[in-house]
Amino acid sequence: MNDESPRRRERPVPRGRSGVIGRRFARSGTEPVTAQSALGLRRVLSTVFLPLFGGAAVVFGVWAAMSDSDDNPGRGPLVTLAAVCAALTLFAAADLIVVTRRLRRERGSRPPAE
Template sequence: MAVRRRPGTQRGGGTHRPTGERHDFPHAPRGPGRTMPQIRPQETVRRGDEPVTARSDLELRRLLSRIFLVLFVGAAVLFAVLAALAGPGPAPNQGTYAFFAALCAGFAGITGVDLLVIRRRLAAGQGRDRADRRP
């Protein structure tokens, strides 16, 4: 007796799909205990309240940025002077000192931009309130 198949289905394998249908679309888990994913978005389950109430300690960040701005500017000047005094030759040479001077100047620029961001946030009142601090 011949097995009847639906028109447009492929032969072989355990799954019968219409011809031309991709094997991974639409994705449907197969087997016992497998369920289809939900179509509508689910609400996220919150665990704790930190993402809502987290605040950056802007005063500490400002202090650290000021300290590192001075250090990076000083290091950039020092490396620039060393680059001017060094000649070509084996390492450390003029190019090495110039590279470190440029690197420190770049870090000083990033620190300066961070200070501007901190100033804007403090002016907007985004820092910690004094009443929030624990003694």
């Protein structure tokens, strides 16, 4: 009996069909047939900016918590900056997850055996 699931034996998906269901929009005929998304660059940028924005959110949050009402900048702008940095951290994390899944599916790599 084979312990491998059928999903692990699938072939890599070509990048032209890298959407969840396949190609999202029909080709208009103006783009090249071999056009590809820069998934490697997206992964590098997400990897760099995830800790950067996370750290900035923490720094601005602590700064806002320690500021008084008469400080410049005030608490409001610091809280806003912390919230924007936290949102960008979540966006970078979501993008990193999506890019990693697409690259795994395209390369046909298998998750590590447990």
